Amino acid sequence: MPKLDANPRVPGFSGLLDQYQTVKTDVDRAATRVLESGWYVLGKEVKGFEEEFAAYVEVSYCVGCASGTEAIALALMALDIGPGDEVITVAMTAVPTATGIAMTGATPVFVDIDDNYLMDPEVVLAKIGPRTKAILPVHLYGQTVAMQRLLEVAAKHGVPVIEDACQAHGAQHRGLKAGSMGVMGCFSFYPTKNLGCYGDGGAVTTNNKRLYQKLLMLRNYGQEIRYIHSSNGINSRLDEIQAAFLRVHLKYLDQWNGKRRQVADWYKKYLSGVVGIPVEHADNHHVYHLYVVETDQRDALMDYLTKNNVSCLIHYPIPVHLQKCFAALGYKQGDLPHTEKAARSILSLPMHPWLTHDQASYTCEIIHEFFKGSHGVAL
Numbered sequence: 521m522p523k524l525d526a527n528p529r530v531p532g533f534s535g536l537l538d539q540y541q542t543v544k545t546d547v548d549r550a551a552t553r554v555l556e557s558g559w560y561v562l563g564k565e566v567k568g569f570e571e572e573f574a575a576y577v578e579v580s581y582c583v584g585c586a587s588g589t590e591a592i593a594l595a596l597m598a599l600d601i602g603p604g605d606e607v608i609t610v611a612m613t614a615v616p617t618a619t620g621i622a623m624t625g626a627t628p629v630f631v632d633i634d635d636n637y638l639m640d641p642e643v644v645l646a647k648i649g650p651r652t653k654a655i656l657p658v659h660l661y662g663q664t665v666a667m668q669r670l671l672e673v674a675a676k677h678g679v680p681v682i683e684d685a686c687q688a689h690g691a692q693h694r695g696l697k698a699g700s701m702g703v704m705g706c707f708s709f710y711p712t713k714n715l716g717c718y719g720d721g722g723a724v725t726t727n728n729k730r731l732y733q734k735l736l737m738l739r740n741y742g743q744e745i746r747y748i749h750s751s752n753g754i755n756s757r758l759d760e761i762q763a764a765f766l767r768v769h770l771k772y773l774d775q776w777n778g779k780r781r782q783v784a785d786w787y788k789k790y791l792s793g794v795v796g797i798p799v800e801h802a803d804n805h806h807v808y809h810l811y812v813v814e815t816d817q818r819d820a821l822m823d824y825l826t827k828n829n830v831s832c833l834i835h836y837p838i839p840v841h842l843q844k845c846f847a848a849l850g851y852k853q854g855d856l857p858h859t860e861k862a863a864r865s866i867l868s869l870p871m872h873p874w875l876t877h878d879q880a881s882y883t884c885e886i887i888h889e890f891f892k893g894s895h896g897v898a899l
């Protein structure tokens with residue numbers, strides 16, 4: 521029996537094995553280098569990666585940590601944000617955006633999104649109150665929030681902006697890199713991210729030396745120098761071996777983002793007018809962490825693609841404000857109508873740098889076939 525995925529036209533969702541095969545020699549060498557060094561935590565690989573990633577993001581400093589979730593928590597802790605404080609963010613995101621806020625004891629305040637699934641600065645303006653201690657926009661799917669306007673709004677109220685750039689390595693707004701515009705930027709290096717490692721990892725970027733020094737302590741039990749603990753930190757460190765892997769992948773990031781943009785162009789060409797497709801705002805350089813289409817026939821289309829062996833996912837089916845873990849905040853269905861509508865109609869198609877033209881067109885053919893059949897009509 522041939523394997524179901526033996527058809528070379530059938531795409532995988534995120535191409536992780538292809539990625540490893542591409543960089544195998546360098547990654548294997550990096551692993552050996554670290555294993556044979558006898559130094560596994562906070563050493564020269566982490567330092568080297570932090571410098572290289574800071575240069576890439578075009579900021580002065582980067583602090584590696586254990587995950588994107590903890591990058592968010594650490595950034596908030598660096599601003600002394602905690603119980604009684606509010607952090608404005610979106611519910612149209614991965615739950616860990618809000619988990620990072622909740623870890624500090626602060627309260628997430630969720631606002632609705634614009635047409636690009638992103639935080640709407642005008643809605644934020646109406647939500648800023650006396651307890652607002654930070655604004656946490658999410659550069660969702662690889663596209664930045666309208667940061668210029670958001671920063672204006674925030675500055676008017678003296679509220680710091682921390683970017684959740686976990687899905688936006690290399691994305692730009694008006695020529696500025698994601699993670700360089702707010703007071704801090706938070707990144708995840710979860711394997712499927714545009715820049716991913718082979719396990720968990722994260723980082724906070726900043727231009728502020730005082731915050732940098734505080735973050736260095738906070739990620740390492742608040743330790744200022746060995747056995748002298750100046751504040752109450754956590755253990756959230758990027759492993760040497762993951763940093764060594766990230767140094768390999770970082771060299772390819774722009775090339776891989778370019779390939780994602782090529783795949784997005786193919787989808788755009790074949791799917792325009794068939795389903796709702798992503799819109800790249802003129803101010804932005806989109807890096808297509810995910811390629812998300814929209815249709816009111818979402819569930820049926822997803823079934824049809826799955827039956828034809830095309831893996832697709834929903835990012836995310838339940839918005840954060842309606843998740844059980846945040847029930848105590850008191851949100852209900854109808855509070856964020858744009859977010860809730862999106863959650864019902866979005867679908868993420870296969871997207872990664874190794875996707876071939878043939879695979880992208882196969883996916884598009886299946887989508888065309890679905891809409892031509894008795895399954896429904898396009899938007």
Ligand SMILES: Cc1ncc(COP(=O)(O)O)c(C=O)c1O
Nearest residue numbers: 587588589614616617686708710
């Ligand atoms: C937007 C966003 N924020 C935060 C996170 C959390 O990152 P991590 O999984 O590394 O903790 C993720 C990752 O899923 C994410 O996509």
